[in-house]
Amino acid sequence: MDAKFFDSLYEGDSPNGVKLGMGLTGGDFWPRAAGCSVLYRGPGMEQIDFANLLSVAEAGASEISPPGYVTNNSGTIYFYVIRRANNCGCEEQTLAAAVKISIDAGGELAEPQPNSIFEARAEQVEGNKIQLVWYYCPIEQQSSPVCFNLYYDAGTGQIDYENAIATISYAGRRFYSYQSGTLDAGKYLFAIRAEDAGGMENASSARIEIQLDTTSPDAIEILSVEAA
Structure with missing residues (x-):
């Protein structure tokens, strides 16, 4: 014993x-x-x-x-x-x-849902666009995702969770990415949530914040060189 x-x-x-x-x-x-x-x-x-x-x-x-x-x-x-x-x-x-x-906010058993994403990051890329990269790991998940829904605030400071700007299909444990269209200068907030086959979306409140700078760098002055 x-x-x-x-x-x-x-x-x-x-x-x-x-x-x-x-x-x-x-x-x-x-x-x-x-x-x-x-x-x-x-x-x-x-x-x-x-x-x-x-x-x-x-x-x-x-x-x-x-x-x-x-x-x-x-x-x-x-x-x-x-x-x-x-x-x-x-x-x-x-x-x-x-x-x-x-357990949800009301003390009741919450519906099964996919895990939250992690290692999410954002960077400005050519053409005044923003690229998001994130990772999904299925270990200990309650339900398997079928896609990722991407949301943003359109520069307003308030993310619109009712209208996804993109949907990326789930393809297993790996890194995923998304590139926006051309955006104006300013601060943007993004959110990425995994969704399962039953339409249950992960309820993570995590946000990704990035400042987009559309100003061009100063022109480089070319100096002439002459032999002495």
Whole structure:
């Protein structure tokens, strides 16, 4: 039996011991001859709290739920992991059975959506145009994107999220780019959001800001050189 399951000090009556039924053996011996499935939670895949069991179900159970007293804070993300323990109380060391959930501002379970983009940058290119470059990684995504919607503020300072200026098809984990048409001088704001097949768009509020300078550099004065 794994050391973390021993519950001799509390004779099986600790929160973990009660969930496992350790009181039947006084906390000294593993009581589940058929093994079991254990549910854990954390704010990130590297921050799962494997010391505290949320719920315990039979090894072959098709579902498992957190207890009613576990709260979900608004606007947060949680990762749940299920691990099985065998008939000897030895738990598998894997993250294979993991799920990511998002809680919306109202405290309800948010609809699955693609990940946010990252490594986004903007630069001015020839012809008074702006080029955007970004990267998408599908690891731990809730749903797979089919495209990226690009929005901008047209120089007003307020991004128009109702009318996309371009749509770029998703083609896997890689860098993507977009080049605008000719723009006037000024500051521009852009936003890029991934959208899945169901029309659910990532709700990231990240913005890309760039100052476009349309002034030409000063002319270079050519000096003549004569041999002495």
